[in-house]
């Protein structure tokens with residue numbers, strides 16, 4: 001078809017497009033090959049379009065200046081950081097995909113203080129000798145949990161792997177079938193055990209496990225009795241589980257390690273704020289559990305870290321294992337963790353200063369007022385959407401207490417034109433990005449995890465996206 005041939009001939013040359021102003025603007029910021037590749041890819045896709053449909057609509061898209069304008073857009077995206085700030089309007093406080101716990105201003109200052117220069121990470125300032133990186137948080141952790149010793153690693157999955165490997169390799173660990181947890185992102189207790197060379201001995205049934213089930217499974221190769229917090233699901237109805245304190249005599253009689261993976265791990269009792277009553281780490285230590293693991297970035301409100309507390313002789317063995325070195329925590333995380341833990345020395349301060357705890361314990365009446373305020377702000381604008389103030393549910397999330405529901409409010413946006421999913425995407429690709437929930441084809445903007453200082457900006461972004469076309 002000659003029309004097609006003619007069109008193919010009008011495709012501009014790469015060099016011609018590169019000379020256009022929008023592309024010239026990037027010549028200082030991106031390498032020449034990157035600019036050429038952006039233009040080349042665009043021209044190839046236009047060629048494909050011509051070959052498939054015999055036309056390009058509108059034909060002006062083939063003009064060198066227009067090709068340059070589109071290629072420049074993809075160059076602009078290349079210059080944007082990939083990891084960027086998000087305004088979390090989902091109502092989920094600990095969203096693993098959105099980076100879990102936001103840090104306190106104290107933690108940010110601590111990171112700043114050690115990140116820019118040198119530090120005494122593994123150096124004893126008194127003696128001038130070599131120090132231990134764990135030393136900066138160990139006494140805080142033993143003080144806050146009542147444990148004899150503590151160790152921190154990169155994350156809690158790593159902590160579980162390390163403890164199991166160091167204390168149980170080649171031997172058996174007994175776990176209830178009701179606690180063979182899978183946490184999102186391919187962390188499954190049976191797989192972690194296999195990776196650590198520990199033989200899994202499942203006992204009981206999915207819904208009921210008794211003390212005698214553990215008892216009968218013990219043999220000369222048993223090393224560990226493991227309890228795992230069922231962080232992200234509940235077994236309800238006809239159920240029975242054996243709490244750690246009831247396993248303790250069994251562990252002692254048979255010289256076994258009693259280990260508990262708490263998942264989130266609470267340093268404060270939050271049941272006053274609507275959280276189901278869960279034992280704090282201090283209480284678990286008091287109950288006699290030998291080794292306990294939990295995350296730094298779940299309800300603790302700190303950086304990603306795996307915290308291990310327990311008996312001094314066991315922690316010493318764990319610390320010496322080669323995996324401890326492979327999973328070691330980095331200095332920025334350590335700085336943030338230390339300052340987060342310091343806030344817990346005064347519980348009131350932790351509740352005031354840790355963003356997660358502050359959001360979690362927010363006064364419902366105040367939440368309603370914030371939503372009311374946003375609602376009024378949006379109502380005052382000519383938007384192509386119907387706006388409502390509605391009751392909503394917020395969640396802790398992040399594999400930590402997913403069943404806990406916090407009663408809350410939200411602003412519901414029902415677009416008059418365009419698909420809700422497309423508008424949600426526009427919000428996500430805005431700068432800064434805004435992540436909302438889409439429910440029954442409506443957009444819900446929940447302010448539970450939105451910082452007060454983000455509110456005005458959030459309103460502006462919503463107005464920009466939903467404004468009525470003039």
Ligand SMILES: *Cc1c(COP(=O)(O)O)cnc(C)c1O
Nearest residue numbers: 155156157229231263264295399
């Ligand atoms: C979250 C969780 C883990 C994994 O912790 P990460 O910090 O995500 O590595 C392990 N076990 C339980 C019970 C958890 O809830």
